[in-house]
Amino acid sequence: MQIAAKDVQVDYSAADGTLFRALGPVTMTVESGTFVALLGPSGCGKSTLIRALAGLEPVSGGELRIDGRGINGPSVKVGVMFQDANLMPWRTVSQNVALPLELRHADLEKRAVAVKRVLEPLGLAEFGDVYPGQLSGGMAQRVALGRVLVQEPEVLLLDEPFGALDALNREKISLDLLRIWAQRRQTVLMVTHDVNEAVLLSDRVFVMSQRPGHIIADIPVDLERPRSPEMIYEASFVAIAREVRSAIDTA
Template identity: 50%
Template sequence: MAGLSEPSASEPRSDDAKVVVDGVGKVYESERQRVRALSGVDFTVDDGEFVCLVGPSGCGKTTLFRTIAGLEAATDGEIRLDGDPVTGPGTDRGMVFQEYGLFPWRTVRENVAFGLEEQGVPEPERSSRVGEMLGLVGLAEFADAYPKELSGGMKQRVGIARALAVDPEILLADEPFGSVDAQTRDMLHEELLRIWSETEKTVLFVTHDVEEAVKLSDRVVVMAADPGRVSEIVDVDLDRPRERTEPAFADYVDRIRTLIGE
């Protein structure tokens, strides 16, 4: 797949990468205290690559996610997408959240159509794009259901369809499968990998689950806490589909767990 033939992480990556995280630091300041959440975070994500961010809780991975998403501003450094600095949220970054974030008053179809409405996509195209996205995530029959009628896994597939509908440059996901059961999670992993290879999107995926990171990604950015920083970037050189039972898979998991200190 796309990522496997890419140059390895040890080679310097140029500024023509899809995403460049360049010396990003984040300090939260309140009247009583000053907390450094991120310090000197540097890494890049290539076009079409699947990168996971893992780390212990408190390592700032969610802060980093929110900064890349444009929901928070970096205190130092900057994030560039296709060379342009990120200054706020935008449709070039499709976002998928752990708590789904579906609009409960909109049906599945209407949720997926939301971003297209904002882009002013006119009606025949809009419906056909929504239909295409629902087909991609296998929810065509549930187009008229409200979110409350869906299981967690189905809700997240709507979330993915909605994020992809506006054809973003990159898909950002923050622990998207953290709220579903293990069996559903395995299924969603397969589905996400299929969608990734069909759409050839760049994916940046935050998780605390090391196995999930090894299962999915081309590279794993391992973070450490106090202050949040990148401790190592691990290339996952395994053929897909990957099985948790393979010894090489377990080696990667052990190596990353050791880095995290689990």
């Protein structure tokens, strides 16, 4: 499913009633089945754009479309993951992952099959009966990712999903995500502040300006897949990372 934004703006009201622009205008296209990373200065509107695409934030101007259709609210075809895992502590790993299916009134057998299919590639098959309080931060984020993937969305909107993790756990779960994406080929738009992560995972990197953010660079990542962490030392990888860094420095 294609993601398209044309002259999108989001304005907020200040305490004194005046309007200030948080985002835009943003014009961009994320082609169906591609993985795109979004970088930019803090406060430039990256999270606002993700929320608008998820149907959680109204736009003040312009047009957002997913699969050619306007966005009027959340959709089961669009999965969203934020930095905070937001797991329910009284539910087990399996029960947390199954929650979206439960809310859609899927029967127990269907839920069980779907949860098992998601937990195995995330390395959580043995932790289905464990509660969130017994999990490390990295494992909790895996559960949160599983809760999104169990819905089999056609679009993934990821807002700095691994930003709170240490470098090693961040790399591991990023590679898990990449492996799962390679099998399913959803359309992915992922916010990150990590240049190497952006280049390692994505087909293209968008860089946004200072607030109100707009796209100032669209950088293709012409690296072979599958990707591996060792690629970050290759000259072709370093050249793309430098281009991304240069664009951020001028934002």
